[in-house]
Amino acid sequence: MKIYEKAPAKINLLLDVLRKREDGFHEVEMIMTMVDLADRLEMQELPRDTIIISSQAGYIPLDEKNLAFQAARLIKDRYDVRKGVYIHLDKKIPVAAGLAGGSSDAAAALRGLNRLWELNIPEEELCTLGAELGSDVPFCVTGGTAIATGRGERLEPIESPPQCWVVLAKPPINVSTADVYGKFRVAGIGQHPSAADMVSAIQRGSFADVCGGLGNVLESVTLDLYPEVRQLKESMIRLGADGVLMSGSGPTVFGLVSKEGKLPRIYNGLRGFCKEVYVVRMLT
Template identity: 90%
Template sequence: MRVYEKAPAKINLLLDVLHKRNDGFHEVEMIMTMVDLADRLTMEELPRDTIIISSQAGYIPLDEKNLAFQAARLIKDRYDVRKGVYIHLDKHIPVAAGLAGGSSDAAAALRGLNRLWGLNISKEELARLGAELGSDVPFCVTGGTAVARGRGEWLEP
């Protein structure tokens, strides 16, 4: 079985940095929205318990440094999945451009693996998992347009 997920880029329409928090993050209030520019992920189950990532982009890490890899590891560990996955990342979002490409890839991996492995995890729980990976991942899980608060994990459509 193969699962396909679109990983749209996001932009900040408004960003207000309120203050530095005790945990080292900044308290923010943002309005974020998705745009048409997107990466595309193809996920296929593997018989052995491993995570393999490939991409046509030669400038992104394909190991533990990749947020989609980290998302796969997180969901496997949290839900005791003993299957492997091959993820192909068709990269179109520029790296380090402030468009949340890596975060959106992680969110797409969470959504896709949820479907691939029939885990039936709610979108809210996927967003909570995503918050463990990065501040933009919860928004990228849900998408649309939203006000984000906290370090980005508290969302209001």
């Protein structure tokens, strides 16, 4: 039997950092949602007790450095599964892009192996497992739209934002989340974005207010470290996207667009200096 799972990318409509915690992580408040750019995982049981991962992408690790591999090993160890699995990862989400591609792969592996091995693990327990692999994994397990607090693992589902087009553009650089957080200083934040205002805008279905409420306090660090990201954001605004923000720690910048007629100009304008440009829909 083969099991298939979709692993969508996420974007941060809002990312606020409240303080540095004693455990070394940062206390955050985020509003995350998913877009229709996705990796796909195919999982098949193996007769011998091993984990094998393959992919068409030549630039990702296929060993214990891979989060899907780590997810498979975690679920095998925790539930004493003495079977093996072959996972093929069809990679579409850019890596080190602030889109949680690796976290979504791990979440898809947890969901898929739960079905493949008929473990009947409740979703809440899968989220707890996912938190051991990374802060974004619990959200990727559940999907939808949610407020994330703590280090990102505490989730409160909310309504989906108004449907729109999303233009994603990743410059040809990789950004280390650890480096960005390492240079970030909470005291340097001028004004914190308002999660309450964003939730209200979503509840009212106001696309304009969702665009107006976008905020990411990590932008200032990444934009200073990587001028290409600043250029990309400025270009997307100039080309007419309705709301523009860097996702996560970057370097991907996304633009929310309400009118399909705007898309060719934005897409073609960005492709002039950025190869990785995607036009997708918000997942609702």
